[in-house]
Amino acid sequence: MSEALLELVEVERRFSVSAGLFRGRRALHAVNGVSLALRRGEVLGLVGESGCGKSTLGRMLLGLMPASAGEIRLEGRPLAAFSTRELARRVQPIFQDPYSSLNPRKTVGAIVGLPLAVHGIEADARARRKRVQETMERVGLPPRFFHSYPNQLSGGQRQRVAIARALVMRPEILICDEPTSALDVSVQSQILNLLEDMRREFDLTYLLISHNLAVVEHIATRVAVMYLGRIVEEADTVQLFRAPRHPYTRALLASVLTPEPGLGVPDTHLGVSYPNPLDPPPGCTFHPRCGEAMPVCRERAPAALADVRGRVECHLYDNAVK
Amino acid sequence: MTALLQVEGLRVEIPTPMGRLHAVRGVDLALGAGETLCLVGESGCGKSLTALALMGLLPRAARRSATRFAFAGEDLQRAGERRMADLRGNRLAMIFQEPMTSLNPSWSIGNQLEEGWLRHRGGHRAAARERALHLLERVGITGAAQRLGQYPHELSGGLRQRVMIAMALMCAPALMIADEPTTALDVTVQAQILHLLKELQREFGMGLILITHDLGIVARVADRVAVMYAGEIVEQGPVAQLFARPAHPYTRGLLACIPVPGRLAPGERLGTIPGVVSPPIGTLTGCQFRNRCAEAEDQCATRAFELRGLGGSHRLRCRLGNAI
Numbered sequence: 001m002s003e004a005l006l007e008l009v010e011v012e013r014r015f016s017v018s019a020g021l022f023r024g025r026r027a028l029h030a031v032n033g034v035s036l037a038l039r040r041g042e043v044l045g046l047v048g049e050s051g052c053g054k055s056t057l058g059r060m061l062l063g064l065m066p067a068s069a070g071e072i073r074l075e076g077r078p079l080a081a082f083s084t085r086e087l088a089r090r091v092q093p094i095f096q097d098p099y100s101s102l103n104p105r106k107t108v109g110a111i112v113g114l115p116l117a118v119h120g121i122e123a124d125a126r127a128r129r130k131r132v133q134e135t136m137e138r139v140g141l142p143p144r145f146f147h148s149y150p151n152q153l154s155g156g157q158r159q160r161v162a163i164a165r166a167l168v169m170r171p172e173i174l175i176c177d178e179p180t181s182a183l184d185v186s187v188q189s190q191i192l193n194l195l196e197d198m199r200r201e202f203d204l205t206y207l208l209i210s211h212n213l214a215v216v217e218h219i220a221t222r223v224a225v226m227y228l229g230r231i232v233e234e235a236d237t238v239q240l241f242r243a244p245r246h247p248y249t250r251a252l253l254a255s256v257l258t259p260e261p262g263l264g265v266p267d268t269h270l271g272v273s274y275p276n277p278l279d280p281p282p283g284c285t286f287h288p289r290c291g292e293a294m295p296v297c298r299e300r301a302p303a304a305l306a307d308v309r310g311r312v313e314c315h316l317y318d319n320a321v322k
Numbered sequence: 323m324t325a326l327l328q329v330e331g332l333r334v335e336i337p338t339p340m341g342r343l344h345a346v347r348g349v350d351l352a353l354g355a356g357e358t359l360c361l362v363g364e365s366g367c368g369k370s371l372t373a374l375a376l377m378g379l380l381p382r383a384a385r386r387s388a389t390r391f392a393f394a395g396e397d398l399q400r401a402g403e404r405r406m407a408d409l410r411g412n413r414l415a416m417i418f419q420e421p422m423t424s425l426n427p428s429w430s431i432g433n434q435l436e437e438g439w440l441r442h443r444g445g446h447r448a449a450a451r452e453r454a455l456h457l458l459e460r461v462g463i464t465g466a467a468q469r470l471g472q473y474p475h476e477l478s479g480g481l482r483q484r485v486m487i488a489m490a491l492m493c494a495p496a497l498m499i500a501d502e503p504t505t506a507l508d509v510t511v512q513a514q515i516l517h518l519l520k521e522l523q524r525e526f527g528m529g530l531i532l533i534t535h536d537l538g539i540v541a542r543v544a545d546r547v548a549v550m551y552a553g554e555i556v557e558q559g560p561v562a563q564l565f566a567r568p569a570h571p572y573t574r575g576l577l578a579c580i581p582v583p584g585r586l587a588p589g590e591r592l593g594t595i596p597g598v599v600s601p602p603i604g605t606l607t608g609c610q611f612r613n614r615c616a617e618a619e620d621q622c623a624t625r626a627f628e629l630r631g632l633g634g635s636h637r638l639r640c641r642l643g644n645a646i
Contacts, residue, residue, distance in 0.1 A: 185535060186364060189581075192592055193591050217581065256583060258583065261544075270514065
């Protein structure tokens with residue numbers, strides 16, 4: 001097992017939200033005690049439904065938001081000890097929507113070159129331009145786009161600009177938050193192939209946040225499944241897809257609609273509603289939607305069980321409970 | 323079987339500053355009661371405008387024409403706006419991708435559900451409310467009675483889409499058109515909504531036209547598939563046949579692009595379709611896919627290709643047809 005490059009230890013993030021008129025404010029636990037390691041060179045897929053806290057986790061790793069409790073470490077040093085610039089040089093984001101994540105008033109050259117200007121790298125304008133053009137070429141953007149504006153580009157080309165902007169600083173880690181969900185399928189495959197090429201070429205480490213399990217299966221080496229602010233299962237990709245353990249993971253996998261005619265639409269038996277994160281169910285937070293819930297699940301939150309197959313938080317696998 | 327919907331030569335044209343956009347170019351569709359047809363393609367292929375044209379909901383600037391447009395035995399070619407308004411929300415229903423933007427934020431769920439019923443069936447509000455309550459329960463919404471008084475912003479995306487479906491079902495439509503109904507939703511909710519749609523289709527005996535870019539969805543819900551590219555159907559056929567023997571280079575390209583768990587070895591690359599869609603503007607000749615096609619020849623730039631049979635109802639618009 002290789003070293004942890006980026007590590008979360010019992011990280012929590014609370015938001016204070018209004019519970020309604022006259023009802024005051026309440027704490028929403030978007031991330032609730034997450035311990036997770038991102039190892040050098042791996043692609044860690046983080047999956048879960050909207051509202052489970054996966055994007056909040058990504059934002060904390062980018063240093064865009066402090067943790068309310070617990071610690072995030074980069075190479076063993078607390079994230080808080082890094083300056084914003086130092087962190088930005090090593091960890092870069094790619095966001096979902098290439099329409100809103102690029103400044104519409106800047107040319108592609110200016111967008112990709114901005115990080116260099118901010119960090120005072122390649123102070124010489126000509127050298128900076130050369131580096132921008134090299135990076136653009138790497139991600140498959142023709143040089144003629146240097147003076148183009150984002151609205152002149154297609155969605156896939158815009159996402160390439162976002163990737164070039166992230167790579168121009170030669171970071172070690174990319175936090176990719178739904179990098180292909182806004183794209184057409186033929187463009188999605190181009191971007192996924194590009195991300196894979198870039199990872200090999202630049203020795204990158206990825207955290208891939210996605211709700212698309214087929215995408216995660218394709219490029220992630222390890223997967224963490226998040227539910228209501230907690231990581232409920234974590235395993236190598238092959239292991240997780242071959243033998244999912246947590247009932248939630250199994251339901252997620254069952255929901256993947258593979259292009260196989262004749263199989264019909266599966267019934268996930270998940271029940272209708274995602275619980276209100278302001279008022280999480282007692283015990284295991286998944287129990288109201290779980291087909292295998294036992295009496296103990298309503299009373300006690302399951303402990304994390306780690307073994308060779310990975311980590312799972314579920315009473316079904318806890319011999320002490322059975 | 324008498325067809326529920328028969329459309330031939332459907333065209334939609336929209337004037338743009340760059341020239342005339344041929345958004346839909348001669349699309350033929352036929353659908354029986356209880357049948358599911360999937361229109362699949364990428365953004366800009368004309369699938370959504372095809373749906374809006376069927377509903378009579380095109381933007382004002384767009385021009386629709388067709389050589390045949392029959393719905394439930396009625397010729398709608400010359401149907402005026404008043405007749406279409408009588409059909410919409412009644413015999414013809416549509417659900418959209420974004421349940422937040424297609425529900426009225428300042429009306430309660432109950433009022434919105436009842437509106438269509440009162441418009442088409444008249445009578446007392448109590449009957450409409452009873453029907454609304456029944457359908458909310460049918461689409462799996464708990465506490466339906468309280469939901470009637472709630473507003474769209476109080477519901478999650480999945481619940482809103484269920485409300486949209488209940489609304490579309492109010493007058494028991496013969497044909498439902500669903501335009502990317504699950505694209506904005508989580509995978510788990512997507513599976514639930516599609517499962518529900520298929521169940522309701524059987525129950526109500528509806529024809530269903532489902533528009534999507536997701537071939538996974540197509541494989542699981544369609545009886546027949548039409549693949550669209552640049553405003554045309556380039557391949558169509560029964561779902562099993564089309565997935566087993568995709569014939570058009572575009573269909574094959576699309577299938578190779580999508581990641582399927584367990585299909586590729588670690589590190590293996592996904593297939594791609596090079597280039598981008600060029601919008602069908604101005605005078606068009608030849609096959610519009612030729613610039614992205616690995617098998618294009620000189621004749622693809624000049625010849626007009628018709629949809630030709632490949633056996634059964636599998637049809638293809640490509641010079642490769644005979645070779646396969």
